[in-house]
Amino acid sequence: MNLLLKETKRMPLSSALPFSSLQSSKAFLDSESFYDTLLRCCNALTTLKQIHSSLATSGFIVQSPHLGAQIIIKYSKYGDPISAKSLFLDLRGPNSFLWNTMIRAYANGGHPFETLELYLLMRRTGIAPNNYTFPFVLKACASKSLTLFGKLVHGDAIRTGFDSDIFVEAALVDMYAKCGQTEDGRRVFDRMPRRDLVCWTAMITAYEQAERPQQSLILFHQMQQQGLSADSVTVVSVASAVGQLGDAKRAQSVHAYAVRNAFLEDVCVGNSIIAMYAKCGNVENARLVFDRMKERDGISWNSILSGYTQNGEASEALLLFDHMQVSECKPNPVTALIMVSACAYLGSQHLGRKIHKFIIDSKTGIDITLWNTLMDMYAKCGNLDTAIEMFNDRHPSERNVSSWNVLISGYGMHGHGKEALKIFSQMQEEGVEPNHITFTSILSACSHAGLIDEGRKCFADMKKLSVTPEVKHYACMVDMLGRAGLLYEAFDLIKEMPSPPNDGVWGALLLACRIHGNTELGKIAANNLFQLEPEHTGYYVLMSNIYAASSKWHEVGKLREDMKSRGLRKPAAFSVIEFGKEVHGFHTADQLNPYSREVYRKVEGLAVEMKMAGYVPDLSCVLHDVEEEDKQQILNYHSEKLAVAFGIMKIDPEMAIQVTKNLRVCNDCHSAFKFISYIYRRKIIVRDANRFHHFEGGTCSCKDYW
DNA sequence: ATAGGGTTAG
Incomplete structure (x- = not known):
């Protein structure tokens, strides 16, 4: 044993050598090619560290940039750029290849800030970045949405002339997209003399991520006109875009396209088609795709489960959840989140508790997001007390905005407007910044409790807290004013809206007109709704209610005929x-x-x-x-x-x-x-x-x- | 010797 240790100390790496004959020559043992061979055979991080330390003591690294590069490359392969860094800094005058290797190690290892730090160091050292450098650095900017840094790098690319390299251009488009600057990306895209599939896909994805699905699809069409055909990556983006549009017809044609080109072999494509169908309201087809998949991963299961929940078929999700547990894919924390939401939708505390227990038993851990969802489930199942207890069980430092939001909406939906307001000010005292969801929750809490003045004040405070009122906040206000009988004030607010009112806004007004029996405004609201959502039965019913309340049976009959001709039926209570x-x-x-x-x-x-x-x-x-x-x-x-x-x-x-x-x-x-x-x-x-x-x-x- | 585009939950 002692002998062995001694042996190891003297010749630390001999055991890693595959060719015993190589050990014979003393000269060879000190040569560059010896270490080169050694590095080539090295296949574990610990071995690499041994070689590294041996080389460091023999002073080889400084003499041989080639060996230094090999070690840095290896470290980056093992995802350990930290160990490579000190070696890199010891090197005398590394060339741009080495800089790139080091930058890549950080960028691919998920260290965006270190990547950028190194890039700045490279600039200061006077080493010119090249077409390989920019994609790595831009990726780091993209991952942290560092727009200004991204623009600085873009400027460098222009100055060095690499901005017309197709790889750099694609990376620029992607960087601008991930920084939310879609149009800047589009300018780069438009100026490209030549575009390959990756560039088109990057731009299509950019619009999809910016929630501009129409633009995505236009580009997809243009790309095909250029004679380029999509690959599975493109199809995933296009499917997401169609999902955002909610267009069931287009969903079927994307599906057909994917089938024709055998893209469904790719699990990701299958998953995105499932999600697309679910968002278009066609969960039956989503299920067909799911059933026909040769291979399924956890995302496939989660997609179909959430598809059912999104489409109001939570009980179907619960049935499928039982199948999942005996499948080769075990539920993960995302599954737990979906299932808790399904129980919240059903309002079934019994099932909710069962899932909660399942989560605790499966020991996958409950992070704050899941905790918030559980709180929300209890509140929606009528058990506000448990929701409050769960909120208090969490240490203040662990709570996030959503925790507060859930509590506020919980109080709100149970009609405790005053308590909701109390929590709202308490969260601000504790330094938690309200977001757009907070305001939806607090405004609807005020609405449920008839707290008009308080609601108006919150709405006015939004801008002070730098949250821009969105259409949904206007919907809350219209709901609040309308319920209180201030129908014309609500109508005036609609007219003042900076963007066109949606179904939520007009729906709130229509409901208020039903409560207060106002046929005049009701008709205006209903006509807007029939244009926006001609298939939504609820609005026809509400308008019929308004007519029925004033015994206008003729009008009720006309609406019923209208519904019939559209093939609509009142949803069963x-x-x-x-x-x-x-x-x-x-x-x-x-x-x-x-x-x-x-x-x-x-x-x-x-x-x-x-x-x-x-x-x-x-x-x-x-x-x-x-x-x-x-x-x-x-x-x-x-x-x-x-x-x-x-x-x-x-x-x-x-x-x-x-x-x-x-x-x-x-x-x-x-x-x-x-x-x-x-x-x-x-x-x-x-x-x-x-x-x-x-x-x-x-x-x-x-x-x-x- | 090194590079660019992707899916699930809220």
Whole structure:
């Protein structure tokens, strides 16, 4: 043993030598070619470090730039530029190749700042950068969005004449794109005399990343006209662009293109096609692609799972999640995030807890993002207390803006506007800067609670905190003013908007017109909506509601005809209630639930009891022009009433009855639940498409303001 | 001897 150690000390590298015959000559052992051979055979970082230290003591490196370069190249291969750095600095007058090698080691090893530092040192030393240098340096600028540095490097490229090298140009386009300066990139692109596929793809990707999918597709078209055909990288970008457009028809043609050229062999292409279909609302085709994939990775699974969640088929996602667990791909933290969101969408606390437990058991760790999503899930499943506890369980230094945002929106959706405002100022006191999502949350919290003055103040404060009001913030304001009956103030705000109002803005106004029975503004809002979203059934229904409330049956009929001719049908109302481990769903007037006979009897009984307590059915909630008696029957069978009736029969009297509905809760049901909460002394919690209603002792937490 | 374009969640 001792002998061996001695041996190693004297001849540290002999054991790494593959050719024993090479050891014979003393002269050879000290020669450059000996170390060269050694380096060529070296295949581990530890061996490389041994060779390095041996060379350093023998003083070889300084004499032989070739060996120095080999070591630096090797270090960069093993992703250890730090070890290469000191060697590099010891070298006397490294040439530009060595500089490039060192810069590359940093750039590819994920050390952008060190890359740039070295580049500056290179400039100061007076070594000229060349066509190889720029792509590495530009990549570093791109990865940290360092626009100014990027422009400086661009200037250097122009001065040295390398700005017309096709590799440098492609890197410039990419750098400007990643720095958010798409048009600067476009100028470089336009001035190129010759463009290959990589340059086109870089520009197509640039527009896609800038969320300008139309431009991406125009360029893709132009590229094909130039006689260039796409490869799988291009197709991935084009698929993302089509996904952003949400154009289902184009999605099919991109899919067909990918099939024709056998690009689906590439897993990435398959994944991006799945995501594209999901964003275009065609999750069925996404599933077909997923099912036909020869190989799937975690991203394939996550894409299809989130596809289902995005398209309102969260229960399908939960089914597929079970398949995933027995597949060769195990759930990762992103999967966890998707599944928690799926439970939040369903409003199912039982499933949410199950997933939460799964995450804890799988020990993959819960980062702050997942923690925030879990908080959000609990809030959306009606359990605001757990969300608050989870917020407090996290050390202040671990919380990020999203943690605060989730808490604010949680308070908001449960109608606690004052608390939301308190949290909003607390976060600012703690030095957390509000972002655009914070303002969406706080404005909608003010809206739910009818806190008009506070809301106006927050909206005005946005600019002070250098957050530019976006269309969605205007939508919140219109919603807030509109609900409060300030319809014309809301309309004036729309007219002042710097960018054209979208469906969210007009939708908020339309809803407000329904609450306050304003046909005039309602018509304006509806006409805009029919143009923007001709396929969206909800708006036809809302407008019909407005007409029905003032008995304009002729207009109601016209709208119904209009819907029919477009092939639209009112989405079925659906309410869900959890009973132990069972989840029970109720459609209006369906007989599918095993308890439906009991539930129907109960609901009719409830109507009688409520009437004795003073309840008057709100017949304006029935859209059809039918007999009064039929209207009462239709109201009784609303899905949320069926679910609540079920709850009264089955759920432990000590526990709250919690119901989730896919659409907004109707006026009549809202009034009925106040009576039921009083008569039966029960807490009823209803989550509708918009917010939570907590009924207790004859009142609702929304104070009839929703 | 060295180089440029890519996918999932919120």
